[in-house]
Amino acid sequence: MTTIDVPAPMAPAPSPAAPAAYRSRAVRTVPRWWRDASAAAFCLVLLWVTALWVAHGGIQDLGSVAGALTSTGRLTGLIASALLLVQVFLMARVPWFEQAWGQDELARTHRLVGFTSFNLLWAHIVLITLGYAAGTPTGIWGTLVDLVLHYPGMLLATAGAIALCMVVVTSVRRARRRLRYESWHLIHLYGYLGAGLALPHQLWTGREFLASTASTVFWWTLYAVCAAAVLGYRIGVPAWRSLRAPLRVDSVVDEGPGVTSVVVTGRGVEKLDVEPGQFLQWRFLDGPGWSRAHPYSLSAAPDGRSLRITAAEVGDGTARLATMAPGTRVLIEGPYGRLHPGVRTRRKVLLMGAGIGITPIRALLEGLEQDPGDVVVVHRAHSRDQFVFAAELFELAREKGARYVTVEGARVPGRDSWLPASAAHLSDAQALSQLVPDVAERDIFLCGAPKWMDAARNAALDCGVPSDHIHLELFEY
Numbered sequence: 001m002t003t004i005d006v007p008a009p010m011a012p013a014p015s016p017a018a019p020a021a022y023r024s025r026a027v028r029t030v031p032r033w034w035r036d037a038s039a040a041a042f043c044l045v046l047l048w049v050t051a052l053w054v055a056h057g058g059i060q061d062l063g064s065v066a067g068a069l070t071s072t073g074r075l076t077g078l079i080a081s082a083l084l085l086v087q088v089f090l091m092a093r094v095p096w097f098e099q100a101w102g103q104d105e106l107a108r109t110h111r112l113v114g115f116t117s118f119n120l121l122w123a124h125i126v127l128i129t130l131g132y133a134a135g136t137p138t139g140i141w142g143t144l145v146d147l148v149l150h151y152p153g154m155l156l157a158t159a160g161a162i163a164l165c166m167v168v169v170t171s172v173r174r175a176r177r178r179l180r181y182e183s184w185h186l187i188h189l190y191g192y193l194g195a196g197l198a199l200p201h202q203l204w205t206g207r208e209f210l211a212s213t214a215s216t217v218f219w220w221t222l223y224a225v226c227a228a229a230v231l232g233y234r235i236g237v238p239a240w241r242s243l244r245a246p247l248r249v250d251s252v253v254d255e256g257p258g259v260t261s262v263v264v265t266g267r268g269v270e271k272l273d274v275e276p277g278q279f280l281q282w283r284f285l286d287g288p289g290w291s292r293a294h295p296y297s298l299s300a301a302p303d304g305r306s307l308r309i310t311a312a313e314v315g316d317g318t319a320r321l322a323t324m325a326p327g328t329r330v331l332i333e334g335p336y337g338r339l340h341p342g343v344r345t346r347r348k349v350l351l352m353g354a355g356i357g358i359t360p361i362r363a364l365l366e367g368l369e370q371d372p373g374d375v376v377v378v379h380r381a382h383s384r385d386q387f388v389f390a391a392e393l394f395e396l397a398r399e400k401g402a403r404y405v406t407v408e409g410a411r412v413p414g415r416d417s418w419l420p421a422s423a424a425h426l427s428d429a430q431a432l433s434q435l436v437p438d439v440a441e442r443d444i445f446l447c448g449a450p451k452w453m454d455a456a457r458n459a460a461l462d463c464g465v466p467s468d469h470i471h472l473e474l475f476e477y
Contacts, residue, residue, distance in 0.1 A: 034100035042086055045222070049082045050075070052215055066134035073127030076120045081202060083117035084164075084195050085226045092229035093333065102338035103279075103295075104474035111171065114191075118168045121161065153201030160197030167191045192230070199223060238281075238333040245271055247330040249284070250306060252321065258313040259356065259388055260321040261299060264330050265306045272332075275341060276301035276367025277360040277445070279473070280334035282309065284324060293333060294318070297447075297473075299359035299389070301367035310388065312356040339445060339473040341368055346443045346469060350436055352456055354380035354418070354448030355388075360473070361447055362389050365396050372401025376436050379406045380418065380448065405435065418456040428455055429462035440464035446472040 053075045061071035090097070090110040098106065133143040148154045170187050202219070245268030253261040274280070281293035299310035311318045339360050349368060353361035358379055365377055377397060381387045387406055397404035409420025417424075419431050432439055444460050446453045453472050460470055 034096055038097050038100055045082055045086065046079060048218065049078045052218070053078055056212075056215070066131050068131075069127050069134060070131030073124050073131055076127060077124035077202075080117045080120035080124055081198065082222070083113050083120065084198070085222050087113045087117055088192070088195055088226045089229055092226070093233045093336065094229050095233070098336055099338070102473065103336045104472075107474070114171065115168065118164060121164065125161070151201075156197045157201035160194040163194035163197065164191065167194065234333070238331060241268060241271075242331045244268070247307075247332065249324050249326050249328040249330060251326055252324050254322070255310060255388055257385060259310060260313070260318075261308055261310040262321055262324060263306050263308045266330075268332075269302070269307055270304050272302070272307075272335070274298065274302050274307070274335035276363040277339040277341070278335040278337040279360070280307075280309075280332045280336065283331040284320065285329040285331065286320065286324060289320070295336075297337070297339075297360040298363045301363045310356070310359045337473050339364070339447065339471055343471050344368070344443050346441065347374055348438065348442040349375045350378065350439060350442045350444045351375060352378045352380070352418075352444065352446050352448075354452045354456075355382075355386065357446075357448035357452075358388055358393070359447075361445065362393055362396070364445055365393065365400070365402060370400055370402065373403075375400065375402040376442075377402060377404045378435065379404065380420075380452070381406070381408055382410060384408060407435075416451050416455045418452050418459060427462075428459035432456075432459045433463050442469070444470045446470065450474055 053071075058071050058075060061067040087110055090106050090113065093103075101109070129140060129144050129147065132147065133140045136143055138146065148158055166187055245266060247264050247266035247268045250263045250265040253263070255261050276298065279295050279297040282296050283290055283293050294311075296309040296311050298307060300308040311321055313319050313322070337360075341364070349370070351361045351364055353359075361377065361379075365375060368375060375397075377393060379387060379390070379393060387408075390406065393404055396402070407420060407423075409422050411417065412419055412421050412424045415424075417428050419426065419428060423431050426434070436442070439460065440463055442465070444457075444465055446456050448456070453474070457470055457472065461467065
């Protein structure tokens with residue numbers, strides 16, 4: 001395997017983007033019971049919804065064909081509604097849930113819950129229509145038209161279902177790859193519209209919404225909690241934070257081909273409880289497109305006076321960073337992510353970053369408490385000119401007694417691997433164990449392209465690293 005140790009820079013000039021020294025502070029450890037408690041809460045919601053269906057005659061109605069279709073349709077509709085609200089809550093960026101699960105795992109769960117809710121929604125529509133049609137002479141299409149035109153709230157619910165269809169269709173992986181992030185994000189906002197348009201139909205005609213005070217209070221509370229979470233944590237908290245202590249762009253630095261760093265300063269930096277390795281959602285008020293937030297990790301540990309982010313040009317949002325003018329106002333949401341010292345479980349740590357994924361790894365190297373020999377950094381890139389922050393990483397490693405290794409070269413053809421083609425004769429696990437012989441005794445932090453991280457994670461697992469000692473962050477939309 002080809003490994004290249006980056007030589008010490010010869011009297012390097014300080015970069016305008018280089019941060020001040022990291023201000024050490026106590027590590028915020030995330031209690032593991034938060035995750036279990038949140039999962040239990042979601043399960044209880046689904047159990048309660050099912051209990052309401054049983055309590056209001058759901059099982060008794062199964063005695064006839066029409067009754068069975070209608071009753072089953074009611075149950076699928078109830079669970080679909082509950083999952084739709086859970087889906088909204090998962091992405092409301094409530095701090096306790098985000099810290100317990102991490103933004104990437106919440107996004108994956110949100111996707112799974114969303115598709116499940118959508119399938120149950122269509123099951124609800126089909127079953128209810130068939131159940132009503134079984135008791136009338138108008139047939140399936142006549143019943144469907146009658147439901148939509150004459151039942152309270154059904155026109156709104158139909159519009160909501162169409163909005164949800166738009167969201168789901170554009171969330172299929174093949175369709176998502178054809179859309180720019182900005183377009184996908186705009187369409188995805190229709191999910192909130194779909195959930196809102198479904199509410200009147202449920203409140204006006206749903207038996208489980210109206211049959212008892214407990215039912216009514218439960219559903220109204222569920223909707224209110226989700227609405228408050230979205231309005232509070234997606235809009236209220238970021239707006240209050242930005243108005244209380246404004247942030248502005250201090251400098252913009254070209255770090256290499258297609259890579260830009262932006263340094264942000266302001267009174268709000270000191271008040272921000274952010275850890276090395278975390279990311280925030282950033283909006284730069286520099287013109288059209290400012291309303292769309294983009295997730296950028298810190299590329300330096302926070303020093304209480306400035307924040308630095310670094311991004312590669314992959315779309316309109318990242319391309320704008322290179323033309324950002326100093327003084328531009330900045331709005332932020334966060335911090336988010338579990339790629340920080342608080343999830344560390346072992347003294348020894350392996351940090352692995354590929355491409356622009358090295359940015360949070362660089363911040364972690366600076367911010368991790370460590371003794372000489374505790375930390376190894378593996379930096380993967382296609383070519384020498386793509387080793388972003390190589391000089392900074394070399395200097396930080398030298399100061400802290402860490403080991404810094406670079407792995408250069410084109411990817412292995414024909415297989416998903418974290419290695420370059422020059423190491424194709426080795427398995428991923430063999431190469432990792434040769435590079436870091438005590439890898440099984442370390443926590444591993446990964447950041448890079450999804451397939452690269454999958455390969456590195458599988459290699460670590462094959463080397464005997466338990467899965468709960470591997471920490472990573474995905475930024476796929």
